[in-house]
Amino acid sequence: MALGQGSMHDVLRALRGIQDLDLDIFRVSRELKRLPSERAQRRAEIDSKIARCEDVEKELSTLRTKIKEIEDDTTIQRQRMRKVETESNKTRGDAALLAAFQHERQSLRRSISEAEEEGLRFVEQADELESRATALRAEVAAEEATFAELSGNVDREVGDASKKLEALQAERKARLGADVEADVLTTYERLLQAREGIALAMLEGRTCQECFMEVPPNVFVKLSRGIDLIQCPSCDRILYLPDA
Ligand SMILES: [Zn+2]
Numbered sequence: 001m002a003l004g005q006g007s008m009h010d011v012l013r014a015l016r017g018i019q020d021l022d023l024d025i026f027r028v029s030r031e032l033k034r035l036p037s038e039r040a041q042r043r044a045e046i047d048s049k050i051a052r053c054e055d056v057e058k059e060l061s062t063l064r065t066k067i068k069e070i071e072d073d074t075t076i077q078r079q080r081m082r083k084v085e086t087e088s089n090k091t092r093g094d095a096a097l098l099a100a101f102q103h104e105r106q107s108l109r110r111s112i113s114e115a116e117e118e119g120l121r122f123v124e125q126a127d128e129l130e131s132r133a134t135a136l137r138a139e140v141a142a143e144e145a146t147f148a149e150l151s152g153n154v155d156r157e158v159g160d161a162s163k164k165l166e167a168l169q170a171e172r173k174a175r176l177g178a179d180v181e182a183d184v185l186t187t188y189e190r191l192l193q194a195r196e197g198i199a200l201a202m203l204e205g206r207t208c209q210e211c212f213m214e215v216p217p218n219v220f221v222k223l224s225r226g227i228d229l230i231q232c233p234s235c236d237r238i239l240y241l242p243d244a
Contacts, residue, residue: 008226012200012240014179015188019200021172026197028165032158039154046143053136060129063122070119074112081108184229191237201237211235 191199201210
């Protein structure tokens with residue numbers, strides 16, 4: 001883009017006048033994105049732990065229902081056992097009936113013993129789940145407290161950064177004036193985003209002071225002429241020469 005002789009100097013001077021502000025603006029804007037995103041990530045971590053805790057509690061509740069069912073079953077079997085014993089005492093020597101009662105008692109005894117073993121295993125599992133749920137609940141409570149503090153800090157920092165950003169942008173607007181054409185400004189602003197907030201680079205000798213690559217002689221010559229906007233062939237930044 002060719003501009004009138006001398007005006008490229010003004011353009012570069014104008015851009016150099018806002019580069020420091022733009023670096024600050026770039027950094028503050030990044031903070032404004034980073035802070036809420038870190039908070040959201042922390043929130044998601046705690047929510048996932050809460051979900052884990054709820055899963056454990058659900059499992060625990062299912063297990064307790066099973067334990068209750070086993071207890072109810074064995075109660076009924078014990079009642080049946082007592083009834084069989086009473087009936088058995090009343091048989092008065094009927095061998096076939098006695099044998100049948102004997103058989104039922106054995107089978108009830110075995111069944112009760114198996115149910116009791118299973119019940120015991122479930123109780124152990126339930127105890128383990130209970131202590132896991134307790135530990136998770138305690139972790140969640142501690143993390144919620146830390147999160148509340150973090151969240152307050154983020155709100156404060158975002159508030160401060162927003163105010164700072166507003167002030168920087170006002171200052172930038174005041175400094176920029178009308179020296180820079182829209183397409184040059186677009187190139188400059190695109191480079192700010194692409195190059196971590198630094199769109200300009202001083203050329204010292206033939207070395208770009210941002211990427212430290214040497215530019216070809218013709219780039220130096222074109223830049224010295226002061227007519228065109230010249231970018232570093234390596235890092236793309238807009239080049240300027242040190243003040244004489
Ligand atoms: Zn460079």
